[in-house]
Amino acid sequence: MKEIDAFLDDWKDNDTRTKQAFIEFRDHILTMEDVTCEFIARPGVSYSLRPRHKNQTGRDLFAMADIIDDDPSNRWLSVCFYEDMITDPDEEGDLIPEGLPGGADGYCFDLDEYDEKAVNYIKERLNDAYRSAKG
Numbered sequence: 001m002k003e004i005d006a007f008l009d010d011w012k013d014n015d016t017r018t019k020q021a022f023i024e025f026r027d028h029i030l031t032m033e034d035v036t037c038e039f040i041a042r043p044g045v046s047y048s049l050r051p052r053h054k055n056q057t058g059r060d061l062f063a064m065a066d067i068i069d070d071d072p073s074n075r076w077l078s079v080c081f082y083e084d085m086i087t088d089p090d091e092e093g094d095l096i097p098e099g100l101p102g103g104a105d106g107y108c109f110d111l112d113e114y115d116e117k118a119v120n121y122i123k124e125r126l127n128d129a130y131r132s133a134k135g
Contacts, residue, residue, distance in 0.1 A: 004039045007047055011067075011075070017114035018067070018077050025049070025065045025079060028123050032130050044069055053133035060101065062133035063126055079122050080108040085132035086125045092118070093125075 004026070013019035026049055029035060034054040038061070041047050046068050050061040064080045080096065083105040093107030100106035109122050 001037060001039055003041065004037075004047075004049065007039075007041065012073075014074065016074065016076075016112060018075055018111060021111055021114050021119050022049075022065065022067055022077055024119055025077075025122065025126065028126055029063075029065070034134065035130070042069070044072075051130075053130065053135075055135045056133045059133075062129040064100075076110065076112040078108050078110045079125070080106050081125055081129045082106050086128040088125070090121065092121060 008019070008023065011019050029037060029049070029051045032051070032053075035051050036054070038050045038052070039048070040050065046066045048067075049065040051063055052061050056062065059082065062081070062085055066078045066080070068076050068078055080100060081093075082100055083095070086107060088107055093109050096106045096108050098105060099108070107125075109118070109125065111118055111122075
């Protein structure tokens, strides 16, 4: 994924370490079997990594790991999932009614700074979504 690598090379992280969190999410997704990723760049708005399992039908993704680019010097992350593809036992996510592609309800988990516990919690949600997507 040359485009995402070039973006990450140019991203100057700050003390919030959101770049580190995003790289951990990306690397976690890349370990998943039979998954392809689309990278959608909308400078000034967001950069979005969208994984899809080869067995998925009806949906083009099982998660969206977005880098919110409203302030390039202070980017933050929003990782979103379809409501019916994950669990949220600690109720950390924000319900987003009709906020995902296809007008589906979803949950988003926002990070404005690196937090190991939150990163690991979101990785578990990625695992949930992956299991749901592969059938």
